[in-house]
Structures are given as C-alpha cells and as structure tokens.
Amino acid sequence: MEVCKKYLLDNNMMTHQHLYFIALIPPIELRERIKALKEEMKETFKAQHALKSPAHITLQMPFKCSDELEPFMFEVLEEFSSHQTSFKISLLDFDCFTPRVIFVKVKNHVSIKSLHNNFIHIFSKNMDIGEKVISWNIHPHMTIATRDLSFENFNIAWPIFKEKEFEASFLCKSLFLLKHNGKSWDILREFLFKRV
Numbered sequence: 001m002e003v004c005k006k007y008l009l010d011n012n013m014m015t016h017q018h019l020y021f022i023a024l025i026p027p028i029e030l031r032e033r034i035k036a037l038k039e040e041m042k043e044t045f046k047a048q049h050a051l052k053s054p055a056h057i058t059l060q061m062p063f064k065c066s067d068e069l070e071p072f073m074f075e076v077l078e079e080f081s082s083h084q085t086s087f088k089i090s091l092l093d094f095d096c097f098t099p100r101v102i103f104v105k106v107k108n109h110v111s112i113k114s115l116h117n118n119f120i121h122i123f124s125k126n127m128d129i130g131e132k133v134i135s136w137n138i139h140p141h142m143t144i145a146t147r148d149l150s151f152e153n154f155n156i157a158w159p160i161f162k163e164k165e166f167e168a169s170f171l172c173k174s175l176f177l178l179k180h181n182g183k184s185w186d187i188l189r190e191f192l193f194k195r196v
Helices: 002-010 028-045 067-081 110-126 151-163
Strands: 017-024 057-066 087-097 101-106 141-145 167-172 174-180 185-192
Touching: 017 067, 017 110, 028 101, 028 141, 028 151, 028 167, 057 067, 057 110, 067 110, 067 174, 067 185, 087 110, 087 141, 087 151, 101 151
Parallel strands: none
Antiparallel strands: 017 057, 017 174, 087 101, 087 167, 101 141, 174 185
C-alpha cells in the first residue's frame, strides 16, 4: 500500500477530482426506515439536505481525490477491510447537535470508534488527502436533518423528536466508499470484512 501514497505524492498529472467519503451503511430495510424519517423532516420542517445520502455513519468526512487514483483507494480500502471482523451496531432514539442537526443515536460507540481508529491511521498513511481533511475524531450517529434545518424549525422539531422512540440494530460487515455525482451521493463500492 505504500506504493499508493508514493503514487499520490509523485503524480503531478491529476486531472478531474471528485468528492468521496467513507461510511458504514445499514442494510436496505433499515436504510428505508431512516429515509422515511428524512422525508418527514423534508415535508414537515423543510430540511431535505440529509436526503442527498443514504443512511450512514461517517468514518471519513468528504474529501477530494482524482479519478485516476480510485483504483489505489480501492486497494487501500480492500486491504484494510479484509482484516476487520463484523460487529453489531444498535440504534436507540434520537439526539441532536444544537442548533441544526437531529440524528438517530448509536447506542454504543466503542466498536465503531475502535474500527475508526484503526482505519484512519491506515487511510491517512496511504492516502495523501491532507491532514486538515482527515477525520481524526468522530461521534457515531445517523443524521436525519442537518445544515438546511433552520434554527426556528430546529426549535420546533427537536422537542418532538426528543420524545420519539426508535430502535434497530444491524450487523456491520463492511465499509462503503461513496462518490458525489454533482447533486447527491452514490454508493461507489462496498468493501467486505473478513468472514469468520
């Protein structure tokens, strides 16, 4: 994988850059449940930005990378994922980052933070995306409303969601690379953890 970083540093012919991010994504059934919450936010509170991506827990926030380097990024992510083991993620109710973000709470952060710590050191070592862009710290959550939720609507929505109940869990057995298409985020590739 060191070849990847060397290539990134030596290559002065990078052309078209895209935005990418790396996340844990639940199975489709749970994705649809979260999407329904995002739709509720859009219809009731005029906050639709969260609909631009599937339900996810961010491991690495958006970063720019050249198209030509995708194969090397795949290699880094494939190698990392092949050494990880699956674990359960539990979701319970809602929380917020005042004054704009409402999200589904992740019940226990330990396994995700452990995975993230291992991941981010390998990723930063092999992918030269810039120190300031690396997500050194995370607070695992699944956003349902974010930057376009007005302060006024946040103050209406949060008392409602604070009292709502939500419970789900899923087996996390992979990580995902997402790519921005100019309007929203597409799942570009899934990287499976090792089978046990």
